[in-house]
Amino acid sequence: MKSDTIAAIATALSDAGIGIIRISGPEAIAVANRVVVNKKKEHTLKNWQTHTIHYGFVEENGTILDEVMVSVMKAPRSYTTEDTVEINCHGGVLLTKRVLEAVLHAGARMAEPGEFTKRAFLSGRIDLSEAEAVMDLIQAKNQFSMQASIKQLRGSVAEKVKSLRAALLYEIAFIESALDDPEHISTEGYSEKLGKITQKLLGEIGKLIASAEDGLLRKEGIRTVIVGKPNAGKSSLLNLLVGEERAIVTDIAGTTRDALEESIRLKGISLNIIDTAGIRSTDDVVEKIGVERAMQYAKEADLILYVVDSSRPLDENDRQIIEMIRDQKVIVLLNKSDLEAAVSKTDLQEAFGGREVSMIRTSAKKNAGIEEFEQLLEQMFFHGEIRSEDEVVITSMRHKEALCEAYDSLKMVQKSLEDDMPEDFYSIDLMSAYASLGRIIGEEVGDDLVNEIFSKFCMGK
Structure with a gap:
């Protein structure tokens, strides 16, 4: 285990109210003492008690960089079990980086990604599963x-x-x-x-x-692929689920040429949704590539949302798609339910060879069917169960x-x-x-x- 002193910015680099520079190691207090002064410009940090926070300033070469609050946690009662100092400065990318530079110039080394938690693991304070958590x-x-x-x-x-x-x-x-x-x-x-x-x-x-x-699945999100013929309403459905105009929607078949990916949450369940090109035979080179990608995405999906234009009868194109997704987890969305139906649930049941398939009537135009979709999703993947608080779940x-x-x-x-x-x-x-x-x-x-x-x-x- 390395015994040198490390430092890094512990907060997101952005224009924020506070930025935190974390220092850990045997010389953490000495390093912080070199850059932190009180109102009288005295370096007194080395005399502070553990688990206390103090008002002061960060200076370098006699120049005040910022007004700060500094907390001291002496070994072994710290995150890393080493002496640790955290300098709370005003947020902002430039200022936070400048304070970190002063700390590095004072004798600390730039920490590697995850090195603070790695030290907590190597010292035995946490095990590897807790570190991953x-x-x-x-x-x-x-x-x-x-x-x-x-x-x-x-x-x-x-x-x-x-x-x-x-x-x-x-x-x-x-x-x-x-x-x-x-x-x-x-x-x-x-x-x-x-x-x-x-x-x-x-x-x-x-x-x-x-x-x-x-x-x-709950942790990473359900890899969900939207498939269907051109103009079935796939992109409209994506926009409805996302809550914004993410995909271009027109009456022209084949508008979607490449896959669009979005992450959404429904009832606490994460969906990584991929809207694909309409699947059909085509001579258009670009559209053909999009169709091939759609078929590949479908093979790798945890869930297929098969969008059917319920205002048109099933045709050979539909049957080819059904054959492709027959053995996967599928929810059939009978879209355009605001129009007169030309295809029934029975028609689809027969097309799937009598297999029990979940189906919902939806209308992307009228926002219909989404609540039923959410309930079905939870039942399909998580059996509608609420796990015990004491139950261990592997993620x-x-x-x-x-x-x-x-x-x-x-x-x-x-x-x-x-x-x-x-x-x-x-x-x-x-x-x-x-x-x-x-x-x-x-x-x-x-x-x-x-x-x-x-x-x-x-x-x-």
């Missing part, structure tokens, strides 16, 4: 993401993982002891006991893995992958038990599961992974 909290796109990040930051994931690892470690220790001292430690009947324990652990880990499907793909590895290792334990293999076979797979879970909280990770995780953080955090 800091970044998730900063980047939260909706209420669920924010609440899940706060729970993870408070140790919900870590506590669950530590509990699972403790159960595994107990069994590993017993098996190793029995192998080392078979005369005094009997394994008679142990296979049956281990089988029950393994089944219980598989159930708990499986539940966490299952939670990741909802957790990742990290890295965590899910580690859980899957642990699950696979425990399945191998089950297989060894079924095949009546020697105890050392159980031990190997139990240790593998233990190590996989350890990677979630940072107890079984290398420097490369740690560096990669913290490199994604913003500067000053």
Whole structure:
């Protein structure tokens, strides 16, 4: 762990009321003392008590740069567990940068992205899952993401993982002891006991893995692709959902040539919406590229919004689109419901080969059907359930992958038990599961992974 003193701007660089420069390390107080003075231009910061805030000025070479409030947090009672000083200056890009430059000239080093949180992790104040929660909290796109990040930051994931690892470690220790001292430690009947324990652990880990499907969708947003024939009302629907004229709408078929992407929130659910070119056969080179992209986006979607012009009968073009999206999660929007209907839900049901498909009558022109769409969305992805406040939800793909590895290792334990293999076979797979879970909280990770995780953080955090 580096022992030098680092500094960075901890607030967004913008014209704001306050900008904060954070300093951390063994020389944090000495560095701040060189640039902060009181009204009498005395350098007294080194004498301040911990967890106090003081009024003063930042100066460099005898010139006052700004009027500031300065807080001091001495080790180990700080975010990084090191001596930490935060200078609260007036906001503004130029001024905040100027104060940071003065701090760097006084002996601090510019912090790397995420280095403050990395130091908190390396010092043991937080584990890796809690460190990741800091970044998730900063980047939260909706209420669920924010609440899940706060729970993870408070140790919900870590506590669950530590509990699972403790159960595994107990069994590993017993098996190793029995192998080392078979005369005094009997394994008679142990296979049956281990089988029950393994089944219980598989159930708990499986539940966490299952939670990741909802957790990742809620955190990252549902990748939603709008498809349909030209002039079905796709762009009008996008504008309605976004709440502004984001896409050009005309009566000319093929107006949308390229994909438009927007992020919106409906009932706390984030949708990453992609409006695509109308799908049809065309000789227009540019439109053809747009159609090909639309088909590719559709293949990668979590949800397809298939917009149908309900004032026109289904044709061969519709059937080609339906064939393309048949096996995906689809909501059919029977658009232009303000006009006389020429296609029914029964027609579409038959076109989908009798498959149960969610359908809503909408009118982008009259803002109809959106409330029903919101309710259906929640039921389709989250079963309309409100999860318990105490329930642990996985919102990290890295965590899910580690859980899957642990699950696979425990399945191998089950297989060894079924095949009546020697105890050392159980031990190997139990240790593998233990190590996989350890990677979630940072107890079984290398420097490369740690560096990669913290490199994604913003500067000053």
